[in-house]
Amino acid sequence: MTQPHPEQQYLDLMRHVWLEGDERVDRTGIGTRSVFGATLRFDLSDGAMPLVTTKRVYWKTATRELLWFLTGETNIRPLVLQGVKIWNEWPHARYVEQTGDDLPLDDFVARIAGDEGFAAQWGDLGPVYGKQWVDWPTYRPVAGGLFRKGRGVNQIAELVDSLRMNPGSRRHIIEGWNVAEVPEMALPPCHKTYQFHVSSGDTGEMAKLNGILYQRSCDIALGLPFNLWSAALLQRMLAEQADLEPGELVWMGGDTHLYLNHAHLIAEQLSREPRGHPRLEIVRRPASIFDYRIEDFAVHDYMPHGAIKAPVAV
Incomplete structure (x- = not known):
């Protein structure tokens, strides 16, 4: 068969x-x-x-x-510069929520591509x-009950x-x-x-x-x-x-x-x-x-x- x-x-x-x-x-x-x-x-x-x-x-x-x-890497800018769009919505939603600026998604992505400082502030997805x-990440104990x-x-x-x-x-x-x-x-x-x-x-x-x-x-x-x-x-x-x-x-x-x-x-x-x-x-x-x-x-x-x-x- x-x-x-x-x-x-x-x-x-x-x-x-x-x-x-x-x-x-x-x-x-x-x-x-x-x-x-x-x-x-x-x-x-x-x-x-x-x-x-x-x-x-x-x-x-x-x-x-x-x-x-x-x-x-955890910032979307390297992807944006290659034309990869699959992660754009998440940082855009965070930007709109935290700033109150209803910036259209395409304009947000263009700023990520063209402005490194803006990308550093708003393009990161976290770890x-x-x-x-x-x-x-790892941490090791140091004096005083702290960790480094x-x-x-x-x-x-x-x-x-x-x-x-x-x-x-x-x-x-x-x-x-x-x-x-x-x-x-x-x-x-x-x-x-x-x-x-x-x-x-x-x-x-x-x-x-x-x-x-x-x-x-x-x-x-x-x-x-x-x-x-x-x-x-x-x-x-x-x-x-x-x-x-x-x-x-x-x-x-x-x-x-x-x-x-x-x-x-x-x-x-x-x-x-x-x-x-x-x-x-x-x-x-x-x-x-x-x-x-x-x-x-x-x-x-x-x-x-x-x-x-x-x-x-x-």
Whole structure:
């Protein structure tokens, strides 16, 4: 029998949540249909990637965001200067709330791009993803019962070393949920916990890197296509840096939901059939995982249906 297209899992999850999910009031006030607990599995061998084809996914935007995470940066200005818009709404909402100035979003973003001082004051998101990934804060006790800030933990660098030196470990983990700093974040991490596993493979084959992403909150329509691409890309980069072959990506969702104002997107996307089998080529292996550039990635055989626009819930 012909195997179903890997993307069919995603479409089946969307259909299940929309038809059978529990209707709930959420933080944004828009409302969702939601299920708790979902799993998707994707084979990343031979360059395969979970890049959704039933609508266009701007994989370069998602890639630029991932590379931004790996810098540890938390200000949106580097993204804005690359034309990446996905984080703009959160600092804009904070600006409007705190200043009372109902500056249009496009004008706010233009000021972020053109005025470094304004960006420093209003473009920061707090200690979100990248800060926790490469500079998790530590503190050491000093005299008088006080604590002094210590050297941050670079979870990414430690993970690469661990994959190389101790592949059998069960501690290949990246954690983004820093309980003490969650209140300072513009948005607490949705894709919060990554764990990796090195399998020995068949005799004569290179060992494979498998990965699990646990996502506490997942917007299936807008967020999940980006999250799947980014998780798979990170796994591919880690595998290359650790001299491993990419294996399986397992995605696990906690509160897995669709927003009620995305009905038109859902109906349109579910009417489409997946097509093609997108593959990722990494055209250059840099000296470290922190040295990749957008030009290092090429996608082949990606022939998606058209984009479907829908509002972002902030």
